[in-house]
Amino acid sequence: DAMVIQNPRYQVTQFGKPVTLSCSQTLNHNVMYWYQQKSSQAPKLLFHYYDKDFNNEADTPDNFQSRRPNTSFCFLDIRSPGLGDAAMYLCATSRPPGGYWDEQFFGPGTRLTVL
Amino acid sequence: SQQGEEDPQALSIQEGENATMNCSYKTSINNLQWYRQNSGRGLVHLILIRSNEREKHSGRLRVTLDTSKKSSSLLITASRAADTASYFCATDEIQGAQKLVFGQGTRLTINP
Numbered sequence: 001d002a003m004v005i006q007n008p009r010y011q012v013t014q015f016g017k018p019v020t021l022s023c024s025q026t027l028n029h030n031v032m033y034w035y036q037q038k039s040s041q042a043p044k045l046l047f048h049y050y051d052k053d054f055n056n057e058a059d060t061p062d063n064f065q066s067r068r069p070n071t072s073f074c075f076l077d078i079r080s081p082g083l084g085d086a087a088m089y090l091c092a093t094s095r096p097p098g099g100y101w102d103e104q105f106f107g108p109g110t111r112l113t114v115l
Numbered sequence: 116s117q118q119g120e121e122d123p124q125a126l127s128i129q130e131g132e133n134a135t136m137n138c139s140y141k142t143s144i145n146n147l148q149w150y151r152q153n154s155g156r157g158l159v160h161l162i163l164i165r166s167n168e169r170e171k172h173s174g175r176l177r178v179t180l181d182t183s184k185k186s187s188s189l190l191i192t193a194s195r196a197a198d199t200a201s202y203f204c205a206t207d208e209i210q211g212a213q214k215l216v217f218g219q220g221t222r223l224t225i226n227p
Contacts, residue, residue, distance in 0.1 A: 040222075042217035042219050042220060045214055090157055102148075103160045104158075105160070106157035106160075109156065
């Protein structure tokens with residue numbers, strides 16, 4: 001089945017130790033998103049790629065970076081995780097032409113713990 | 116960022132009853148979507164309603180949209196224990212930087 005896969009599902013890192021979260025999709029969608037979701041809060045968009053074009057949200061900290069080497073894969077790099085970065089990180093995809101803010105397909109998320 | 120507001124924040128009902136959740140937003144939109152999130156999981160798209168639509172049905176789900184009031188409601192009929200989840204509305208704003216903005220969500224508990 002076509003889907004969005006995130007690895008790992010659970011990630012534990014130490015304060016200040018770089019960590020990379022990965023997302024892959026078999027949907028062949030043009031757009032990939034990374035959201036941060038803290039407990040009992042709404043998902044917050046960090047950035048998205050439309051094909052190779054990177055779009056960063058104005059309030060996304062510089063500590064967060066992303067790479068999209070090809071259509072299928074997208075990575076979230078947290079260069080120096082702080083305690084406040086502990087959250088669920090959600091990857092999602094969508095495909096125009098309905099408008100690339102139409103239905104999004106989410107992965108199961110990666111729960112990041114920072115010790 | 117301008118987020119939708121959802122009401123109530125939490126709702127607990129008995130299995131078989133209907134559940135109604137409301138969402139309000141602040142700016143003009145192209146469409147409004149509802150998503151479900153089971154605990155510790157990703158979001159699952161439920162239904163999309165466009166700004167020129169007033170009502171939409173999908174199985175036991177009924178969504179209404181009132182653009183004059185900038186509000187939407189999600190009705191789940193004949194609720195089941197498996198409907199227990201958080202429900203989020205999401206809007207795309209026509210003006211400014213377009214992005215999908217999620218409300219804070221309604222945490223729905225269906226008691227058997």
